[in-house]
């Protein structure tokens with residue numbers, strides 16, 4: 339059965355600057371939602387507000403019609419979140435960080451035996467390249483059993499071959515999850531997304547076709 343996530347009425351200010359002005363995100367399992375917007379428009383902030391790690395002046399959050407406080411989101415294990423910046427401890431090996439994120443032994447094994455992760459198993463996290471680290475973090479977070487997944491720049495620093503693997507993986511994963519992605523690699527996002535939104539001046543604008551990203555000033559031209 340489909341599950342739905344709704345975060346509405348989001349207001350967030352930093353000092354006298356209103357970054358989110360009645361913004362919203364809605365997502366259902368079985369679909370990928372792309373969020374676009376210029377640098378500093380509030381894409382990371384909206385994800386952090388929903389995940390409960392950034393306090394907002396206002397946000398109304400519900401999953402399957404049940405209301406949640408953002409403070410409960412981590413504990414309730416409904417939404418997994420890949421932050422924009424690396425979060426794994428640098429001094430641990432890849433095989434030792436997997437159990438920190440994934441509790442279940444079968445999930446740990448599933449990840450560890452993926453050839454691209456297995457070959458890094460004994461390397462320290464701090465010794466991985468940025469792209470290898472991004473790929474590891476994405477796979478770790480995506481293997482959590484949570485029904486919703488928010489990805490902040492999953493394609494950043496990742497080589498083209500692995501970007502293709504990520505897209506293939508996300509298209510399979512969306513059969514069981516609702517996925518929200520924000521990334522300036524807009525071609526990659528558009529290739530996998532079912533619906534898209536633009537964040538501009540604190541508001542969400544639904545995007546029906548990529549030409550609208552030009553109309554609203556995010557792109558100068560569309561080549562997809």
Ligand SMILES: Nc1ncnc2c1ncn2[C@@H]1O[C@H](COP(=O)(O)OP(=O)(O)OP(=O)(O)O)[C@@H](O)[C@H]1O
Nearest residue numbers: 352353357375376377378379380381382383384422
């Ligand atoms: N802790 C903070 N204190 C003050 N201002 C902040 C803070 N965090 C974010 N901001 C400001 O809020 C705005 C939105 O930041 P955010 O990181 O959400 O943008 P973004 O859309 O994710 O940008 P980018 O595409 O560059 O990653 C920016 O103007 C930023 O400077």
